[in-house]
Amino acid sequence: MVFLIKIQLREDYSNLIFYLSPLVAVTLTLFFGSFIFLILDLSPIESFKIFFISPISNSYGISELFVKATPLAIIALGLSYCFKNNIYNIGAEGQLTMGAIFGGGIGLLFNDSTSVFLLPLMILFGAIGGAFWATIPAILKIKFNTNEILTSLMLTYVALFILDYFVVGPWKDPAGYGLPKSMPFPDAGRLPVLIDGLRVHIGVYFALIICLITYVIYNKTLFGFKLKVTGLSSKASQYAGFKYKNLIFYTFIISGVCAGLAGLFEVSGPIGLLYRDISPNYGFTAIIVAFLGRLNPFGIILSSLLIALTYLGAEDAQLFLKIPSAVGFVFQGLVLFFLLGTDFLNKYKVFIK
Amino acid sequence: MSIELIIGILNIVLISTTPLVFAGIGELVTEKSGVLNLGLEGLMLVGAVTGFITLVLTGNYFYSLFLSIISGVILSGIFAFLVLNLMTNQIATGLALTIFGIGLSAMLGKKFGGTPIDGLNPYYFIVISFLLVFFVAYFLSKTKTGLIVRAVGENHNSAYALGYNVIKTRYLTIIFGGVMSSLAGYYISICYAPMWQEGMTAGRGWIALALVVFATWKPWRLLVGAYIFGGVAIMQMNLQAIGVKLPGQFFNMMPYLATIIVLVFISSNKLRLKLSAPSSLNIPFEKNQ
Numbered sequence: 001m002v003f004l005i006k007i008q009l010r011e012d013y014s015n016l017i018f019y020l021s022p023l024v025a026v027t028l029t030l031f032f033g034s035f036i037f038l039i040l041d042l043s044p045i046e047s048f049k050i051f052f053i054s055p056i057s058n059s060y061g062i063s064e065l066f067v068k069a070t071p072l073a074i075i076a077l078g079l080s081y082c083f084k085n086n087i088y089n090i091g092a093e094g095q096l097t098m099g100a101i102f103g104g105g106i107g108l109l110f111n112d113s114t115s116v117f118l119l120p121l122m123i124l125f126g127a128i129g130g131a132f133w134a135t136i137p138a139i140l141k142i143k144f145n146t147n148e149i150l151t152s153l154m155l156t157y158v159a160l161f162i163l164d165y166f167v168v169g170p171w172k173d174p175a176g177y178g179l180p181k182s183m184p185f186p187d188a189g190r191l192p193v194l195i196d197g198l199r200v201h202i203g204v205y206f207a208l209i210i211c212l213i214t215y216v217i218y219n220k221t222l223f224g225f226k227l228k229v230t231g232l233s234s235k236a237s238q239y240a241g242f243k244y245k246n247l248i249f250y251t252f253i254i255s256g257v258c259a260g261l262a263g264l265f266e267v268s269g270p271i272g273l274l275y276r277d278i279s280p281n282y283g284f285t286a287i288i289v290a291f292l293g294r295l296n297p298f299g300i301i302l303s304s305l306l307i308a309l310t311y312l313g314a315e316d317a318q319l320f321l322k323i324p325s326a327v328g329f330v331f332q333g334l335v336l337f338f339l340l341g342t343d344f345l346n347k348y349k350v351f352i353k
Numbered sequence: 354m355s356i357e358l359i360i361g362i363l364n365i366v367l368i369s370t371t372p373l374v375f376a377g378i379g380e381l382v383t384e385k386s387g388v389l390n391l392g393l394e395g396l397m398l399v400g401a402v403t404g405f406i407t408l409v410l411t412g413n414y415f416y417s418l419f420l421s422i423i424s425g426v427i428l429s430g431i432f433a434f435l436v437l438n439l440m441t442n443q444i445a446t447g448l449a450l451t452i453f454g455i456g457l458s459a460m461l462g463k464k465f466g467g468t469p470i471d472g473l474n475p476y477y478f479i480v481i482s483f484l485l486v487f488f489v490a491y492f493l494s495k496t497k498t499g500l501i502v503r504a505v506g507e508n509h510n511s512a513y514a515l516g517y518n519v520i521k522t523r524y525l526t527i528i529f530g531g532v533m534s535s536l537a538g539y540y541i542s543i544c545y546a547p548m549w550q551e552g553m554t555a556g557r558g559w560i561a562l563a564l565v566v567f568a569t570w571k572p573w574r575l576l577v578g579a580y581i582f583g584g585v586a587i588m589q590m591n592l593q594a595i596g597v598k599l600p601g602q603f604f605n606m607m608p609y610l611a612t613i614i615v616l617v618f619i620s621s622n623k624l625r626l627k628l629s630a631p632s633s634l635n636i637p638f639e640k641n642q
Contacts, residue, residue, distance in 0.1 A: 036460075040460070088444050090444060090448065140613075140616075140617055144617050144620050145620050146613075146616050146617050146620045147616060147620065149389075149444055149635070150562075150563075150566055150612070150613075150616055151613050151616060153391075153559070153562075154563055154609040154610075154612050154613050154616075155609070155613070157556065157559060157606065157609045158606045158609050158610060161602040161603075161605050161606040162602070162606075164602050165600050165602040165603070168600075168602075169600055281452075284448060284452065285452070287445065287448060288448075288449070288452075291445060323460060323463065324459040324460055324463050324551065326455060326456040326458075326459030326460060326551065327456055327459075327460055328456065329452045329453065329455050329456030329459075330453060330456035330457055330460060331456075332452050332453075332456070333395075333449045333450065333451075333452040333453025333454070333456060333457075334453060336445060336446075336448070336449035336452070337431070337435065337446070337449050337450075337453065340435060340439070340441035340442060340445055340446055340449065341435060341439050341441065343439075343441065344439040344440065344441070347440070
């Protein structure tokens with residue numbers, strides 16, 4: 001007997017499947033994850049407990065969850081503007097780094113300041129740095145029709161080398177025993193924490209505010225409507241007379257500002273100085289967060305918490321299960337694979353004859 | 354500079370550039386058929402670690418090479434299934450592959466970090482890399498199959514209408530690219546290092562990706578470009594050693610900056626774009642439309 005699989009384009013667009021597929025993807029990831037644990041000779045149930053439950057079973061853990069989720073959510077919210085518009089800015093990691101360099105640079109410049117204006121100035125420059133780095137692929141795309149995927153990706157590595165240059169060279173802490181790191185920022189340049197003794201900081205509020213603003217922009221403004229139309233059909237958008245080049249420019253700037261803010265929050269929040277590895281791939285992981293959250297602002301908040309948990313779980317797994325923390329990347333990769341795969345069911349009907 | 358020093362430097366450039374040639378030529382063929390695979394870094398790392406583990410466990414070079422290649426076939430096969438059959442976004446799928454590969458290789462290789470092995474002689478691979486560029490150049494420009502690959506990459510709808518199997522062609526080019534990336538990884542862990550360390554490909558996958566664009570999708574230019582990129586990296590170390598004050602980071606960012614400049618150049622001129630970049634690159638093929 002031969003099974004013929006037939007696929008057909010869906011005519012009835014299903015909202016249910018659209019929002020259900022992230023759940024299916026997460027379930028499938030857990031299923032495959034348990035296989036991986038079995039292969040490593042670990043009990044899946046115990047391992048999942050260590051991976052997903054024990055990291056957030058105390059106040060310190062919950063604070064850490066928000067520390068990790070904040071940059072992911074802020075970057076992913078910014079990226080959602082680009083992705084909605086079918087613009088692939090995959091250089092958020094570089095924009096984050098530039099935000100940290102610009103904003104952090106202000107913190108180092110005024111390193112004896114006690115002014116209350118220092119932190120707002122750093123935040124402003126963080127946003128400018130991210131926006132500046134995002135402007136380059138945007139302008140190249142608009143002026144020369146250069147592929148933004150490749151330019152934004154290449155610029156990420158350029159930004160990482162610029163940061164490396166500063167922390168090894170001119171900004172190296174003279175009292176730092178020759179380590180590649182800057183002086184710590186002054187207290188006035190540190191992001192206030194929400195609860196004494198924990199690392200969760202006011203970046204959380206920024207993430208929530210950006211989420212609400214994004215919701216309003218997507219649902220209540222002409223700009224949001226233009227993004228939606230252009231994303232669904234570039235021809236319809238042209239016909240309506242929307243200026244695509246302007247949309248490219250603004251979406252890039254917005255995502256750059258968000259990534260820059262996230263970078264500045266990282267260095268002036270939990271880290272407190274500049275060094276090489278300011279971001280554990282937040283800029284790339286935020287792409288997963290944006291897709292997993294279905295480019296919906298509230299969905300992105302939820303998915304940022306989930307992906308943040310894979311970072312925490314991976315750290316605990318390294319400690320207690322003696323497996324490398326990179327296992328978190330395995331879960332992140334799997335969840336994106338499955339999400340993209342299940343999206344197929346969103347677009348097509350499958351029959352088996 | 355003495356002759357010995359120059360020969361010494363050239364030797365190091367040869368040895369260190371070969372993985373770029375392997376990964377680059379594989380990605381070139383994949384992109385020529387219209388698929389952009391951003392998963393090179395992940396494929397290289399998994400190829401490196403499977404080859405290394407097999408060598409430690411069996412002591413057999415043939416088995417280790419074979420399993421490294423198989424890892425490339427499996428991972429790029431998954432990528433191909435997703436982007437070709439399930440028509441997923443190529444960018445996101447490629448990034449997922451890289452992230453997954455970084456994690457998987459670190460997990461698999463955990464127990465093997467620091468295990469000593471007898472490395473293979475890199476010169477076999479160097480010779481093979483040159484032959485490979487020659488064959489790919491010949492294949493793409495002179496053979497019928499090569500022409501089909503290019504046709505599929507230029508306009509998949511026309512190629513399909515002419516009766517060519519777009520999906521099958523792309524499966525083959527993606528898997529070829531995957532195998533080449535695994536070989537690049539294998540070379541790094543077995544010949545170049547020879548050892549295993551988490552994340553040991555150190556961004557070479559991204560440089561290889563840049564290289565394909567830098568070479569405007571032409572095999573011989575890719576070879577030249579690889580040696581320019583590789584040479585700049587080695588030159589940087591030597592210049593530092595003789596006391597040149599220019600920071601090393603500026604040399605390290607050269608390949609990326611050069612690629613951006615080439616990108617601007619080839620995209621600003623419509624004709625040049627048509628001559629080099631595959632028109633269907635990164636556009637999913639949907640039979641139903």
